[in-house]
Amino acid sequence: MAAKRLTRAWTVEGMTCVNCEARIEKRLSALNGVESVRASYRTGRVEIAFDPGRVSPEDIERALAKAGYPVAADAKPKSSSGAARGLLIAAGLLVFFLVGSRFGLFAFFNAFPEAKEGMGIGMLFVIGLLTSVHCVAMCGGINLSQTVGNSSSGARALRPSILYNLGRVISYTVVGFLVGALGSVVKLSAGVQAAVQLIAGAFMVIMGLNLMNAFPWLRRLTPSMPKFLSRKIAGKREKSNSALYVGLLNGLMPCGPLQAMQLYALSTGSPVKGALAMLMFSLGTVPLMFVLGALGSALSRRSAGRMIAVGAALVAVMGVAMLGNGLGLAGVSIPIAAPRDNVAYASTLEPTAPGATKSPSEGENVQYVTTELSPYGYSPISVQAGVPVQWTIHAEPGALNGCNNRILIREYGIEKPLSAGDNLIEFTPEKAGTFAYTCWMGMIRSSITVVDGPEDAAADAALSASRPPAAETLPPLDVNQIPGCSCCQ
Structure with a gap:
């Protein structure tokens, strides 16, 4: 009479990756009486065909536990205690x-x-x-x-x-x-x-x-x-x-x-x-x-x-x-993870320091930004919308490394390799907002803040007009000229 063959599925704990499937199958296949094993990491279940006359379900469960995959108490795999x-x-x-x-x-x-x-x-x-x-x-x-x-x-x-x-x-x-x-x-x-x-x-x-x-x-x-x-x-x-x-x-x-x-x-x-x-x-x-x-x-x-x-x-x-x-x-900015110190603000005055490689023609409105490249990151900058920008990044030879040597500005379609010396980047921001720029690997991130220039200027003018005039500056006080202050003489 042929031996009775049973097929049973167990839900187990401790399967952390697909390699656990092969480990379970190899370990249980070595048991005398086990005919086939199929483990599934995705479902957390092990299906075993065995001869109950040669190996018992308890033997299989003990083998699973010894291999590091104890049988779950319920039918669904539950999160481990850790x-x-x-x-x-x-x-x-x-x-x-x-x-x-x-x-x-x-x-x-x-x-x-x-x-x-x-x-x-x-x-x-x-x-x-x-x-x-x-x-x-x-x-x-x-x-x-x-x-x-x-x-x-x-x-x-x-x-x-x-x-x-x-x-x-x-x-x-x-x-x-x-x-x-x-x-x-x-x-x-x-x-x-x-x-x-x-x-x-x-x-x-x-x-x-x-x-x-x-x-x-x-x-x-x-x-x-x-x-x-x-x-x-x-x-x-x-x-x-x-x-x-x-x-x-x-x-x-x-x-x-x-x-x-x-x-x-x-x-x-x-x-x-x-x-x-x-x-x-x-x-x-x-x-x-x-x-x-x-x-x-x-x-x-x-x-x-x-x-x-x-x-x-x-x-x-x-x-x-x-x-x-x-x-x-x-090109997506992550404000919570972006440093906001040392912001470089644009100026309409042409800088005298190295970096202004292109002078504006007469009557042309251009804003200039100059930043120093750091080995550790990029400086955020702030500019006005609708005004051409000439941004000079000065890089000392020791400041360049494998991460910061190429800048990507997705918003303006700019990919700029950096070299030692002055590196000029030109663009015209059309709309206000905060736009990310990164190194070519995306590991170094910073931002370009674009503000609405005319409205901000009008607001600043209105705020200045509402302030009281500045107090007249008084000469320094000489305590020796104050009567009754002999203790200070």
Whole structure:
């Protein structure tokens, strides 16, 4: 008589990404009596066909719990106990980002020296360091799958982690080369760059919230690796060099920060620059991923959960920052995040300092603005509507870096490369308002405030007429001439 075959579905907790599907399927398929396993990150459910005579539902539930995916108490996946804490962390980091942007606390990230190709190499490395927390959250399971349980000792114990990260660096660099070569023939407009930044930022926010398991319905909006590819990665462990192959495949995994860096490589328009950008970014992600792999099984489940919670919050905040960059490239001003000090006001007097490279003809009404370029940001300016503007940006050689060396003013269709010395920008504002201008990456943002000149002048004149005349200036008082003040003599 044939054995009875049962198919049952469990709702589990703890699934943080699509890689959990392959881990669950691999772990449960090893149980004697389990015939097939199908896990779904998007629904939080695991469907298992098994022989109840050889394995019981309780055995399956224990195996799930041991793998880090306990069975949920109800039929729907619920937010983990740390979700509220994760959301509080994300909110705190978001406030920190807005306040820091407002007062220039993050300005040092824009001050890295410019490489010969015009690329901030140090900044790319630091971005890799920061996003490596995201790598731990998204790819930490893959990393640990190649290192946990390694019986080697000494230097040989580090071999899987070294091979895995070497594969990632090679993959990232090759992709950067190919994308940079594509950029040499395809020129992305500021609008397209803004759209890509906004889309990538939105997906990063969704990924962060999903990693915190805050809103399970958002899982359906997460881009995922093809099922056959994730299963192949999960299955490549037995061979001695499997970690290298896994690292190579891992470089193709969809990821918000990675896609943003691929956009950067595309914008360089050079295969060499694109490869260099992705190389430095990938090297920045290596230290934390290498340490995670080296620690391997020493990392407790609780510590891993805390790391994922912090990484998830950071991913969400970085997504918000990328959304801000995209809005800046689209010409949308964000007043709460824009510093408002050191505003440069226009003058109708031609400046005598260097910068007025074009003198107005007789009777021509021109307003002049002169600002100094800082390595840390741009100065906001204020001008009048309807009057041509000659804006001179003076840049000292040491003030230029890989971020601030090109200005985009979307409202007036201006893209201006900056060089050492005086840089003249001319435009005529037609309407009042506050308009954003940014660096070419959208990371440095400032604003141009346009006021209605004639109305403001009339208002100022009316206000001045309503004021009492200024008091006559009196000579200084000499206390020695005041009778009765002998104590002061």
